Amino acid sequence: MAIPPDGLPVYRVLTGPDDSAFCRRVSEAPALGYRLHEGPAVTFDGERVIVAQAVVWDVGAET
Numbered sequence: 428m429a430i431p432p433d434g435l436p437v438y439r440v441l442t443g444p445d446d447s448a449f450c451r452r453v454s455e456a457p458a459l460g461y462r463l464h465e466g467p468a469v470t471f472d473g474e475r476v477i478v479a480q481a482v483v484w485d486v487g488a489e490t
Contacts, residue, residue, distance in 0.1 A: 429486070432459060437484040445469070445476040456482045 431437060441456065443449040457463070461482035468479040 429460070431461075431484045435459075435484075438464075438481070439483075440479055440481050442477065442479045445478045449478055453480050453482075460485050 439456075439461070441449070441452050443452070453463075462485045464481040464483045470477050
């Protein structure tokens with residue numbers, strides 16, 4: 428079974444403001460071998476939209 432690169436955990440939750448940097452981080456996860464888990468969670472902190480996206484390591488992925 429392949430393991431995530433660079434000591435990354437099998438399960439991760441990516442969080443941050445809903446901006447291009449966050450979207451890039453989420454978009455890079457599948458390229459590393461993760462798959463999105465369900466849809467994102469979205470909230471508003473009074474100033475900006477904050478997003479969370481869970482990703483899980485795809486057991487069949489190769490490092």
